[in-house]
Amino acid sequence: GIQVEQSPPDLILQEGANSTLRCNFSDSVNNLQWFHQNPWGQLINLFYIPSGTKQNGRLSATTVATERYSLLYISSSQTTDSGVYFCAVERYGNKLVFGAGTILRVKS
């Protein structure tokens, strides 16, 4: 099956810093989503981005489908950005395959 690798596995930032999270996948995909799992366990949708670039406030994402990777940019990080960031891809059959996640801690 398709493999999804996220890097880095964990990251500590000072408030106000910028960061880039990466997601590599091993085959072509129909769907790619980025999620933020907050400390209460809720998965919050960030981007639905099988290709191209999207921006939402301080967050933006780029997926280069032909090269099988996606990047999530967080600018001017805040303590509320802390949590786990997951990349998930769908190759076929509408099943999302998740990466192991990046644990982000933003210090004030």
Next chain:
Amino acid sequence: GAGVSQSPSNKVTEKGKDVELRCDPISGHTALYWYRQSLGQGLEFLIYFQGNSAPDKSGLPSDRFSAERTGGSVSTLTIQRTQQEDSAVYLCASSLDGWTYNEQFFGPGTRLTVL
């Protein structure tokens, strides 16, 4: 409702008992999914319902797991004869139609603990 809802939020059960977990998808969403999140396995797909089609059960880990979806809306995941390795957070998701636009939205999950 405004989002995917799940109940109960927490369930503690004894090994060997049966449990039922409930999911209410976003109103109007025809596709419904179950996943589980455990420390050892991460987030993994369990089962997928699309309209009146036969469900995709390819992710169910054993025949002790089953799910149904009544009336194209509410779904129940049943685990029979629970084992300690079933302890996990069970997450439900829904999407608009599962075909043309398949962004999945997740509920808050049910944390299952098997003693």
